[in-house]
Amino acid sequence: MSEQEDLEQRLARIAGATDALRPSAGFGARVMAAIDHAPPPSFLETTWLSARRLLPVAALAAAMAVVWAVQVDGTVDDELATSYSSIEYASLELE
Amino acid sequence: MDTLEKAVDRVLSGDRSAFQQIVDATSQKLVRLGARIMGNQADAEDVVQEAYVKAYRALSAGEFDRRSSTNTWLYRIVVNGAIDAKRTQKRRAEASDEQIDPGWDGAARAEARLALSELDDWLQALPPEQRAALVLQSMEGLNNTEIAQVMGVSEGAVEQRLVRARASLRQKREQS
DSSP: OOOOOOHHHHHHHHHHTTTTTTOOTHHHHHHHHHHOOOOOOOOOHHHHHHHHHHHHHHHHHHHHHHHHHHHHHHHHHHHHHHHHHHHHHHHHHOO | OHHHHHOOOOOTTTTTTHHHHHHHHHHHOOOHHHHHHHHSSSHHHHHHHHHHHHHHHHHHHHHHOOOOHHHHHHHHHHHHHHHHHHHOOOOOOGGGGGGGGOOOOOHHHHHHHHHHHHHHHHTSOOOHHHHHHHHHHHHHHOOHHHHHHHTTHHHHHHHHHHHHHHHHHHHHHHHH
């Protein structure tokens, strides 16, 4: 590196010097052999991948559960209010 | 559809031998990228080999959703693998690259080895994410949008990494 060479020039020079890089002899064959001998995915990997696929379904189910809970809560409130009114009405009648 | 995408289609339909075509079409670019991040060819070949195994598994399991191009997807696997390896790396002995059979021109190889060694020493102090972003932009010629896709971060995060990387290198130069 010369005194005058700035950062970008140095990066460009090194990029040029490494442009001709290529895999060593037999690299492709080693890759295919590694693929053939790679152990099957572990239980944890399989579980994680399956869980990741189910994530959108789980999110949708959770959203639907919240909507259902809010609706049911409203219905229960209405029913409670109705029943309290009935009790009050019945009490008045008894009096 | 280009040859690479056709080869991916064949692997997706269960033709294992088509993966060899993917390796042949992409290994030079990926090993060069890996070497520029790792700082030597031997480590780069380990990272790229592991990346191909992961890619093959993903293709076989139908996990490649094609939201990005095959090239971008492979770049992403290699960059992530190289960043992980760089974090945990104990530097290899200087002689490690001499032990592999180059299979290409000796003079150009010697020049490339020297340049990689210079690059590795120069970028040694940078965190692996900044180093990878700088290599992708200044040596691989990717723009910030492409780097963001490869690294799986926002363009703002890419810009921040590049600014910090350059600031660190300038500061290092001023101190020396």
